[in-house]
Amino acid sequence: MAECHPVGFQWVMEAKARGATLIHVDPRFTRTSALADVHVSLRAGSDIAFLGGLVNHVLQNEADFREYVLAYTNAAAIVREDFRDTEDLDGVFSGLDTEHRTYDPATWQYEGADVPSVAGEGDEEFEERTQAGATIREAARVEAHGSGGAGVSGDIHTDETLRHPRCVYQILKRHFARYTPDMVEQVCGVPPDTFRQVCELVTANSGRERTTAFAYAVGWTQHTVGVQYIRTASILQSLLGNIGRPGGGILALRGHASIQGSTDIPTLFNLLPGYIPMPHAHADQTLESFIEAEGTVKGYWGNMRSYLVSLLKAWWGESATADNDYAFDYLPRLTGDHSTNETVLAQMEGTCKGYFLMGENPAVGSTNAKMQRLGMAALDWLVVRDFALIESATWWKDGPEIETRELRTEENGTEVFFLPAASHTEKSGSFTNTQRLLQWHREAVRPQGEARSDLWFTYHLGRRIREKLAGSTDDMDRPILDLTWDYPVHGDILEPDAEAVLVEINGHDARGAPLSAYTELKGDGSTTCGCWIYCGVYADGVNQADRRKPHTEQDWVAKEWGWAWPANRRILYNRASADPDGRPWSERKALLWWDPEHRRWSGPDVPDFQPDKPPDFRPAEGARGPDALRGTDAFVMQADGKAWLYAPAGVVDGPLPAHYEPHESPFTNPLYSQQSNPIRQVVKHPVNRYQPPGSPVFPYVTTTYRLTEHHTAGGMSRWVPYLAELMPEFFCEVSPELAAERGLEHLGWATIVSARTAVEARVLVTERMTPLTVQGRTLHQIGLPYHWGPNGYSTGDAANELAPVVLDPNTHIQESKAMACDIRPGRRPRGPALLEFVRDYRRRAGITDETGMEM
């Protein structure tokens, strides 16, 4: 955090100044470790075992916050009799479909619950024909729960004593029993006394009076089991009562100014704004049947119709009527995974012919960078919008494949447009930061030359397309011609008015007045809203994201700075900061409480709860939506109002996390005979060959990471001299022991090799890298900052050349944080010799097109 979010780290220092203990778990001793009380070095890719060990410690010692657990989690829920855990099936859960590499989650459900078909309402014939069940799961459905859990309904059986053998608590206890300190040492390389110390610190700092927070970043997500990493932390934090309370939580430290915003208002294939899923192809699908399948009965997702109809009204205005299902049919449909790496395959196959890159540099920033470039090389046309001539714009001229002669410039037919982009000072708009806070930045100056904002580009591109298609009677052009696309423009460059777009996102009522909360949205077409969770950002006709009341003039929650979705609440699920009766668990940690006099929830934060629903509220029979939740159902976006220690639905690779080895690991899994996530997403392709597990040819583990001085793939730092000079070139970090073993010299060159290719880096030998003892043998890890590429002021090979396309089945995020590799002294071969060099490695490791494809 000190490395990548230094300004956020000031709050960690504030906490330390107040006596907080800081534990840093990272393979490397970083600038964060330097300031931590305890640094735990562990093997990259072993966090589920580590966190699972913590969960086991809590359960074995009954160190959970029992009142919280009983009131706010699903610990008491009883799971179906036919559920089989990894304990029973040696590492897999019941429902595994080995043919299609998927799970049927039906057996994971609660006893008594209805089991929703994954594909929505019956359409069996279609499903049979297309295996839609599998493809829908492929469609990253889990992310549709970015603002809440999956659907569960029915009469759920519970046992408040937590003694029922099939209650969640007991299942959890059995499931995690094998995650002992010894096992943690075997898997993670963490000595038992260090691990026990972490256990004691975490449990001692959790409970009624104290809270523990977890902060993570892509070190947890970029794995074939990334979602389950975070699930494990969720289980731990829920058991310890650390969710919904000040100083608690699991905080995603996101690395881009609006990466949260780009999932809220998603440029993601599987989502519509506000985490509404993109419709999947079904026969005779209607708006009604879609909502039936995707919405939930209880909780705020019960109002999905209002959200979706308001969105369709925002997009197609007058053309969206009750008669035409509010133009629901205008939405294109998914038939499986269409995520970015699938798109690359589609490019190489020739299906996808045109590609827009807007502020993204996959030629060095995406996994298996060669595959990304070969995808681009197969395009008809490519549009690159960025500040500078990034690698994704110039691969046809000077990319690595030109050097290896895999591509020849004069034989490559891709048409490339490079359009310079405007910077944040040259346009107005909002960023959504890592804590869901929308903050407006105002245009300070006009962009120079032909630089333009992406708002300008998208608006004017749409305008031109609409003009060119005007008069078309082809039904395929209706959605584009009926689109509401009349934003006011200003200035000599005709920049669209970003605030007008924000107004549309916020939505308005039938009279055109801005809405102030998503609770005002209607499903009858009388309201519009471009993103329901952002509804209220323009409440009272005021740009709430542009509020800038100094923090010195308001309380610590600072509600009048910017605007957080939903409803400007700063801590989600903050009902859980009070006990079931509505009293804060502790005065020190008071955030929200029930005020019986005014019959309202009160406190410094905006309640994440119906503000007048008393703690003793019991829903009426047959109630739906939020009204169906009890006064103690703190987790209002969940269908049952509970924090899920066990996920009966919604996570495609299991209701509980289990430690699986990384796809490419030098070790076998000591916990189960199932080596890796059985339903991890693999891609069989000649440029994406995998390494076999435990291969002595690739005995080391490498992990990629960021440095304080650079930003992601370097597009915003390698061209900035003041930053480039601070970290002038690509390097790798290795321990003195590894350096001795492999003959690496400090400041010399090293070549790091995977089954895909080899990269060269300068060597930094440092004791901050430590060898670990894993399964009785010494493991060396290699640190690779991934900021570089051949262009720009500061240059170097791209670490992403090494990474394979192998993905988490929930999110389709690649595993680039734990890769097996080899390292040797000296520079890598140049030109075609590089290809031969890597081929030789593949031969030695016995790699074929089937390697790594097993379940």
Place this chain on the structure above:
Amino acid sequence: MGRPRDALTGVAAGRRRRRGRGEQPVVPDAQFTSYYGRPVVKRPVWRTLDIAGYLFVGGLAGSSSVLAAGAHFTDRPTLARAGKITAAGGVVVAAVLLVHDLGRPERFVNMLRVFKPTSPMSVGSWLLSGYGPAAGLAAVSAVTGRLPRLGTLATVGAGLIGPTITTYTAALISDTAVPAWHGGHREMPYVFAGSGASAAGGLGLLAAPVWENTPARRMALMGGIVELAAYRLMEHRLGMVAEPYRTGTAGWLVRASEALTVAGLAGAVLGRRNRLVCAVSGGALVSASAFMRFGIFKAGVASAEDPKYTVGPQRERLNARDGSGIGRV
């Protein structure tokens, strides 16, 4: 601004084994410690030819003015004229060297913007601006024979300011953090005065006929002996910081200088009746002076480049002062 920070890393929790509170052992370092061997002080950015050259030329000129004045009043016209011309030529060369070494030569007049007794360079600039015209006038008068009274006055002036030109440069280089210079600040003026005198004498021997060169020989003798003695004293006082004077280019230059001085003096004394021997001896002395200045310059630069010469004496001083210092050197 804010409050005092109390974020004490590792205190709230952390390693419990090994040692208890307040018992952190200080690991004694067997070796000298520095930041990756980087110099602590900056080496002078002055160009060797410019500034070591200036130290030499200024010393020669200033001392020559003294000798010239003496010769002037004791009726040794050739010696006097040679001294005056050397002084005037020297001061012109010196000024050119000084201006040439400036980062912004066009701003050389800024040297007279302030008068700062705390800055030997400022004092030197003012001295030079008095000495330059005097030396010039004296020389012009001597060569042309015109304005004899003014010439005499200028000769006296130059003769009186000249010595300061010779010795202020010792203060100039000593008044720095360069260990090999600053550490020798007491002896350096005598080294410079001696070296200047020896050079001026040498030049006199070179220029004057045998019947006029007695003052030059005496000047050279006195200068050379003082120079050698003061230098030895300085070396002794510097202790380990004298190392740069003995090693590398500086060591070679200083040894050559000493040898040339001894040889020059011997020649000047033993061959005093032979014009050629006198001239060669004079040349040796002039070169010796130049070698000495270049050697001192180089030694200073070398001492600044190695942090041990900065840290070592300071650490010793600290240890001696409070006795409790942790031995690092």
Place this chain on the structure above:
Amino acid sequence: MAVRRWLKAWPVFRQLRGEDPSGRGEAAKSRHTAELRARVSTADEVVKSICPYCAVGCGQDVFVKDGRVIHIDGDPDSPISRGRLCPKGSASLQLTTGPGRWYEVLYRRPYGTEWERLGLDEAMDMIADRVIETRRQGWQWEENGVRVRRTMGIASLGGATLDNEENYLIKKLFTALGAIQIENQARI
């Protein structure tokens, strides 16, 4: 008069007058120094902004003079950052106004070996044509007999430092075009 003014400005004269005898303080101050102001103090405008790098969301004050950004400083009012910036945030002036920026449209024709210049207007027109053509070529009404109403011919991958409003228009436009392969850094 001129001589007197010169004399009064001459630090030696000021030294002699006793204001600063050693010449190390007031007397040595140049007129330029005496008139020195922080350039932010003379800015025409302070524009409130947010750092474009990571998702902490530090507040920035953008100082503008004569239509140019002259400095970017941390916004002390922000409850998130309290005026502080990391090295990247601190470099945002150079990011936005430095030598790394490119301001011209470039075009590489198929099989071309070099970049060519192209006007922005022409480029936009050509891109619009490509979109229309590729969309028509790759149009699918159905797949496996089920309505999909889409094109698989066009994809987009966006960074995550784009504004919400930009993302909104991108999603809206491409969805209306029937393109579904719209992705961003969040998946990476």
Place this chain on the structure above:
Amino acid sequence: MSQVSPGPPRMGFFTDTSVCIGCKACEVACKEWNAIPEDGLNLTGMSLDNTEKLDANTWRHVAFIEQRKPLAFQEPGVRHTGPVPDLATPPAEAPMTPMTPGEPGDLRWLMASDVCKHCTHAACLDVCPTGALFRTEFDTVVVQADVCNGCGYCIPACPYGVIDQRKEDGRAWKCTMCYDRIGDGLQPACAKACPTESIQYGPLDELRERASERLDTMHAAGVTDARLYGDDPNDGVGGTGAFFLLLDEPEVYGLPPDPVATTRDLPAMWRHAALAAAGLVGAGVIACLRSS
């Protein structure tokens, strides 16, 4: 002088290295504000320090020191067993990032942002012949770029090796404590940016008080190797306007352990120079005496 109203208090920096996270925001913020040239790409192998030193183009420099020493009771989580190679080897020739030898398994990573010390007795200022360097009303030491003629005297005069000549420009440059900013009531750019308040700016008296409290707290907590550097008005430079809390000996950070303003010895130098000059006059007289 007496009729002049008292000026602002002496302003300074207190750099508490125990909370420095080595982010280098100070370096960049300084360069942005003062428009200092970028100075080249050089991977040094000195831990994560690729800036190396303070010079004309670097007015804040973050030092990184890896040591086999404990940081109070921190658990560093590393498991090395072998000896550490000779630390006197220059980084370019060293087999690893040079580090202080100690017990295997101990590790601490010190980071410290160095800056011009703005000495009470500033040698650079004393020796400057043009008055380009001057003492401001805040008792800071500033070079005036419009006056400096690049004589270079200040450079070897500084006991900390701070001020330096910019090659392409000829003049001497160093930290001004953002004289233009503080004159307008703003914080210096580095202190403003510093995320963890490792760099604190304020009236020197307050800072010294704060620092001494901080030191007491640290000592009480058992961090016995914490010490202040530059806070003593009786040291060789009369105390510094920018002072530090360090966790090891100053030389570990590249700082001189007992710096002295060279001009403290200037009176002696003048005396000796005058004596030597007088001697030279005497020598001239003796040399020219006619033997009777």
